[in-house]
Amino acid sequence: MSDVLLENVTMRYGSTLAVDNLTMTVSDGAFVVLLGPTGAGKTTTLRLISGLEWPESGDIRIDGRSVVNETPAQRDVAMVFQQYSLYPHMTVRENLAFPLRSPILKTPEEEIERKIREVAEVLSIPHKLDNKATELSGGEMQRVSIGRALVRDPSIYLMDEPLSSLDAKLRADLRVELKRIQASLGATMLYVTHDQIEAMTMATHVGVLDEGKLVQFGSPREIYEDPVSLYVAGRLGLPRINALPAGIFGGAPAEAKTIGLRPEHIAHGEGKPSTVSRVERLGDQTRLHLQLDGHDIVTLTDPHTDLEAGDTVAIQPRNALYFDASGARIA
Amino acid sequence: MAEIVIKNLRKDFGSFTAVKSSSFRIEDGEFFMLLGPSGCGKTTTLRMIAGLELPTSGEIYIDGEEVGQKPASQRDIAFVFQMFALYPHMNVRKNISYPLVSQGMPRAQVREKVAEAARILGIENIIDRPVGGLSGGDRQRVALGRAIVRNPKCFLMDEPLGALDAEFREHMAEELRNLHDRMGATTVYVTHDQLEAMQMGDKIVVMNHGVIEQFGTPQDIYDKPASRFVAEFIGSPSMNFLKFHDSLEVGATSVTMHHETLHIPALREPFDGDMIYGVRPEHVRLSDASGYRGEVIATEYLGTTQIVTLKTHNGEVKARIGSEQPARVGESVGLDFNGQTVTLFDTQAGRAIRSDLNEGVLSHV
Secondary structure (H helix, E strand, C coil): CCCEEEEEEEEEECCEEEEEEEEEEECCCCEEEEECCCCCCHHHHHHHHHCCCCCCEEEEEECCEECCCCCHHHHCEEEECCCCCCCCCCEHHHHHHHHHHCCCCCCCHHHHHHHHHHHHHHCCCHHHCCCEHHHCCHHHHHHHHHHHHHCCCCCEEEEECCCCCCCHHHHHHHHHHHHHHHHHHCCCEEEEECCHHHHHHHCCEEEEEECCEEEEEECHHHHHHCCCEHHHHHHCCCCCCEEEEHHHHCCCCCCCCEEEECHHHEEEEEEEEEEEEEEEECCCCEEEEEEECCEEEEEEECCCCCCCCCCEEEEEECCCEEECCCCEECC | CCCEEEEEEEEEECCEEEEEEEEEEECCCCEEEEECCCCCCHHHHHHHHHCCCCCCEEEEEECCEECCCCCHHHCCEEEECCCCCCCCCCEHHHHHHHHHHHCCCCHHHHHHHHHHHHHHHCCHHHCCCEHHHCCHHHHHHHHHHHHHCCCCCEEEEECCCCCCCHHHHHHHHHHHHHHHHHHCCEEEEEECCHHHHHHHCCEEEEEECCEEEEEECHHHHHHCCCEHHHHHHCCCCCCEEEEEEEEECCCCCEEEECCEEEECCCECCCEEEEEEEEECHHHEEECCCCCCEEEEEEEEECCCEEEEEEEECCEEEEEEEECCCCCCCCCEEEEEECHHHCEEEECCCCEECCECCCCCCHHHC
16 A cells, blocks of 8 residues: 655646646545545546546655556556446356456465455355355445455555446445444545535545645544635535535625524524424434525424424524635635 | 325235335325335325326225326326436427327416416526426426416425435425425425435325335324334434334333333333433443443444444444534443433334323324
8 A cells, every 4th residue: 555646747638637737645545535526527536546537637655656657557446437447257156366367467376265254254244155146135235345355455546426326325335344444454545526425424534526626634523624715515414415605694704795603503492583484304303494584594493392383493603713804715 | 185085995916015005194294204114005006196006906086086096187287207208309488388289278368378477486597498408406396386386276296306416405305395385286296215205295104015104293103103113214324223222101201222211201001121322422421420331332423423333232222412522432331312302113013112102193093
């Protein structure tokens, strides 16, 4: 495993700037998650590191060595795609063995067998080893394609939304599993998702991308609690942060244009009166949809609240974030 | 507007029974969810209400009229599918007006109705655009427009948001619910997404293997699950299940697990044998005072809260606690369960054992 470094990397598709002067370090053993909406440049960044795309300018270093002129095979990276791409005519065992049988690696047969066993165990598919790839469910196929990356010992694992096609339960299990595997192998991982739960729960570092630019890089806690902009603040947190005119509660800094209030950072009982427009009961939490001076606000309340649509609730901010006209954080 | 009553509904496909004797009532104006994993019979139930499948036995009443064996065209319902089936060669206006034109409605009236539907859905600005270039959300709105323009008695929706990505789905779910609140039309909605069901539904029917497991309000189903299946299917992470063996009398308020006394709501029936102690992650606290121990094996940061996974003598436990509380992997900690929220399940049968907590709710089933 190794450090991976991107230095002022720029990449265009035609006239569209996909990655804009990106500088980022994925340290040895780190689990870095790139977060951003569709078109932010997440997948392009992965493809640049893997060698499936070539940068227009800038440098990419793996373990100190510049790899921009190397082929994907020479870079020794393992990539897992959103759409599992297994060899349909092979069994699970053959699919897993395939990367190890590469002429470059020359892995001894008993070593191959040992690795396959180990990986199959970790991904809970040991009983499926002799099935044809086409006889598996979607979840199992994706686990095999993750397994095919794990049998190798590459400089970095690159994963592009590998869990997004799985159902909620399996996704939750594999989140914990992947994190555990990564930590126990000490693997270096760069992982792309637009699922913020995956980003928060698995990452040691989150990189937030906006139109090809890296706008913030830090631990999930830093990104959540100390976002540099309204854009970043909106990427983490469900329900999403409420963005309201800065002066709505009074006491805002002079340059502030917007006040950002996370749903859990709204105190009830005192302050400005708002009207309940809807009560959404999710079991473990209840979301209150409020109207305040024509603005929609979402906040959380006790799961068994008696409040109903039409009721009045006084609210005031707690731990508010303030942003200027450009969306930059000022307080 | 309509009330829909389902009585002993059954559907066989050859030797396979897709729906086994279902009964429930959908009140006028309700947003009603049919929830369950794939193959549970929820879509078949919806298709029978629509008239796209005919029941093997049982009755379906729409506004008091038995329609079970009537064709779809005589039921005055509107169906919205998961894959929004729009006519690709027509523009938005033509797509929405199609059901009215084919009924032979006069032109002026069609124009008026389409304009109203477009206004409700906020798609007036794209009304003359071809449907080919529209975003997923706008296509879904057009599909809805085609459904609402007819003023049907009720809307039937089969995973209408299933094909959308997570962020957008959340947004559309809200939009659909708001639309329902404005129009007040009875809506029956099929989904396998428990969060969607909790978020949007007034009532939920949870189905599994063609059988209704529970019927009730979202909060009741969450707090008072009638079966282990429901407890596991609803909520994320799902309820914790601690396995134990005990003999309990009516009125018992605690159980013994690994030499520790754990509280439960007073039992309304005796039970002797293998049981499951079901407790939701948000009702588990880390507490040094507790003698019931667990070892932290994983922590997941979620912003204000975190999920801590622990290994205990009776199985794995997940706790949802504040993210400011320390929890280190490898550490041994005491666990405190909020006994008043606990449901006991009969391990063998999977059903909830009656207690002060769920009394009154289980009798619905």
